[in-house]
Amino acid sequence: MAELRTETMTVNMGPQHPSTHGVLRLVLELDGEVIQSVMPTIGYLHTGIEKTAEQKKWQQVIPLVERMDYLGAQSNSLAYALSVEKLLGLEMPQRVKDIRVLIAELQRMASHLIWLGTHAMEIGAVSMLFYAIRERELLLNINELIAGFRFFPSYIRIGGLREDLPRGFHEAVNAFLDRFPTKMDEFERLLTKNDIFRRRTEGVGTVSLDDAYQWGLVGPIARAAGSDYDVRKYFPYSGY
Amino acid sequence: MDPASIITALQSLVPGASFEAGQSVDFPTIYVPADRLVETGLALRDAPALRFNVLIEVTAADYLPREPRFEVVYHLLSVSHRTRLRMKVRVSGTGSLPTVQSVWRGAGWPEREVWDMFGIVFDGHGDLRRLLMPEDWEGHPARKDYPVQIRKAAQTYEPLEVSEEEFRANIVRDRAGRT
Numbered sequence: 001m002a003e004l005r006t007e008t009m010t011v012n013m014g015p016q017h018p019s020t021h022g023v024l025r026l027v028l029e030l031d032g033e034v035i036q037s038v039m040p041t042i043g044y045l046h047t048g049i050e051k052t053a054e055q056k057k058w059q060q061v062i063p064l065v066e067r068m069d070y071l072g073a074q075s076n077s078l079a080y081a082l083s084v085e086k087l088l089g090l091e092m093p094q095r096v097k098d099i100r101v102l103i104a105e106l107q108r109m110a111s112h113l114i115w116l117g118t119h120a121m122e123i124g125a126v127s128m129l130f131y132a133i134r135e136r137e138l139l140l141n142i143n144e145l146i147a148g149f150r151f152f153p154s155y156i157r158i159g160g161l162r163e164d165l166p167r168g169f170h171e172a173v174n175a176f177l178d179r180f181p182t183k184m185d186e187f188e189r190l191l192t193k194n195d196i197f198r199r200r201t202e203g204v205g206t207v208s209l210d211d212a213y214q215w216g217l218v219g220p221i222a223r224a225a226g227s228d229y230d231v232r233k234y235f236p237y238s239g240y
Numbered sequence: 241m242d243p244a245s246i247i248t249a250l251q252s253l254v255p256g257a258s259f260e261a262g263q264s265v266d267f268p269t270i271y272v273p274a275d276r277l278v279e280t281g282l283a284l285r286d287a288p289a290l291r292f293n294v295l296i297e298v299t300a301a302d303y304l305p306r307e308p309r310f311e312v313v314y315h316l317l318s319v320s321h322r323t324r325l326r327m328k329v330r331v332s333g334t335g336s337l338p339t340v341q342s343v344w345r346g347a348g349w350p351e352r353e354v355w356d357m358f359g360i361v362f363d364g365h366g367d368l369r370r371l372l373m374p375e376d377w378e379g380h381p382a383r384k385d386y387p388v389q390i391r392k393a394a395q396t397y398e399p400l401e402v403s404e405e406e407f408r409a410n411i412v413r414d415r416a417g418r419t
Contacts, residue, residue, distance in 0.1 A: 010407070027402065029411055037414040039402065043372035048381055055388050086265055213294050213319065216346035229319050 008036055015044050058084055059158055066152040072111035074103050074143075077156040082238055084158045096160045097239030103146075103155065104238075106173070109180075110139040120191055123200045128190055135183055138176045145172055241323050243268040249290060253283035267324040274329050274337050281343035284316060284325070292316035292325055295344035298351055300331075300358045304384040308332040310360055314340070336361035357382035366413070 008031045015025040025041040049068060053061045065080045066073035078100055085092065092100075117132030140150040145166055147153035155162045191197045207217065212225040222229055232240040243261035246268055250259055257276040262269035272280045284292040296315040303309060314327040331337055339362040340347045351362045352371040359380035362368060370377060379386055402410070 027407065037411045039407070039410050043370075043374075046372040051381055051386075051388055089265070214345045216295050216297075216344065216350075218294065218296070218317075227319065234319075234322050235324070 006031070015041070062157060063152060063154050066154060069111070070151060071114050072107050073152045074107040074156055075111070077154065078104050078238065081156050081158050088158075090159060092160060092238070094239070099161060099165060100156060100238050101240055102173070106139055106142060106176075110136045113139075116187065116191075120197065123197065125191060125194065125197055128187070131183070131186065131190065135180065138172075138179075142169070142172050142176070145169055241268060241321070243270050246270060246290065246325065249287060250280060250283055253287055254279050262326070262328055264326065267326060269326040269328060271328050271330065274331060274335070277329055278338050278340060278343060280327075281314075281340045284327070285343055290318065291320050292318045292323075294319060295340070295347055295350075296324075298340075298347060298354055300354050300360060300382075302358060302382065302384040308335065310335075310358060312337060312354060312360060331360055336363050338363050339365040341365070356380065359383065 008029050011028045011030055013026040013028055015023055023044040025044070027039040027041075028035055029037040049064050053064055056064070061080060062077050065076040068076050113132040113136040117129035117136075120126075120128035120132075143153045143155075144150045145168060147155040147162060153162075207215075207221065207225045209222070209225045209227055212218075212222045212227065217225070218227075218229055218231070231237075243264075247259045247261060247270060250270075251257070254276055257273055257280065259273075259280075260271045262271050284290050294317040296317050298312065298314050300310050300312045303311065308330040310331040310333070312329045312331055314329075316325040316327060318324070329337060337360065339351055341351070341364075348365070348367065349371060351365055352368060354360050355362060355365075355368050356370040356373050357380055369375065373381065
């Protein structure tokens with residue numbers, strides 16, 4: 001029997017409109033469903049924040065950096081405030097450190113919920129997005145409580161915080177923490193025990209630990225490759 | 241680990257190169273001569289006492305009107321020793337640097353960003369295209385003499401596309417890189 005003649009297909013993907021998440025253009029070379037090579041074009045959301053910041057006063061930069069990652073706003077303002085404080089040689093009181101860590105971790109959960117929800121949605125588990133967004137709503141409510149702004153609270157400031165925690169904050173956080181573990185179990189049932197989801201993710205796009213370090217990957221991706229590098233443990237900051 | 245001990249360790253590994261310690265408020269900072277950059281990178285990555293195996297980022301700073309005008313900054317991380325290092329290289333406005341992709345493979349994109357934003361050329365890069373700005377952008381926006389508020393008409397007269405030949409060449413290069 002004659003060998004089947006196959007050839008790869010070149011597909012353009014994106015760029016989508018800036019209001020969709022993941023604005024990116026990829027020129028893909030596909031062999032069936034396997035990506036043989038990809039040429040990405042990024043920068044569609046590049047707004048030159050560093051250049052804007054050059055013309056601002058230091059404290060005016062907080063709202064700018066919060067918009068760098070609009071899902072994890074306060075992680076950015078924390079990083080910025082810590083850098084300026086480092087240059088000034090300021091040491092924060094323990095209460096400020098504790099509140100910042102608490103805020104940063106709540107923000108991390110809010111951000112990861114969007115990651116999890118959209119990730120699952122894009123490979124077919126559409127309802128997961130609604131479950132994730134429902135929980136994130138509670139975290140946005142907490143943002144609203146502390147600063148009157150759900151997305152970009154600008155609550156973390158150079159030299160501390162905008163003000164002390166408001167009345168009702170502890171109740172709101174406790175209510176979320178009581179509720180969330182059962183929701184996590186729900187997510188597990190929806191995804192981890194979902195055969196389709198697993199077949200579409202397990203073993204796809206794996207990175208070896210050596211490759212991860214060579215390409216400068218850290219954080220969750222490197223940890224998924226077997227690294228134990230976590231900046232919060234290796235170089236503790238702000239009271240972590 | 242302080243800059244002095246890193247420099248002492250480097251001097252035996254990269255003989256004849258002159259390193260100096262830089263000012264810093266957090267982790268050690270050293271200045272490396274541009275012509276010994278790749279050698280120094282290899283020593284930093286491989287020497288058992290150093291092991292800076294991850295290149296976290298490459299960026300630059302423009303100190304106009306000082307000459308040499310630019311300092312390219314490499315942030316390194318040693319996972320096994322739990323240390324960080326800031327490596328700086330001075331570059332003049334018209335000068336260039338060797339690429340460090342042979343040392344840390346992930347250097348390609350950050351170097352493209354530094355080229356895009358500051359106009360610093362990395363010799364031997366192989367794919368030194370703009371990373372963030374459109375291909376037909378004029379100038380390098382992060383330079384201190386680049387205006388902050390610039391108005392530029394949207395250039396839509398030709399699609400931003402890669403030609404067939406460029407695309408094939410990319411695929412060939414990618415394949416060569418994988419094997």
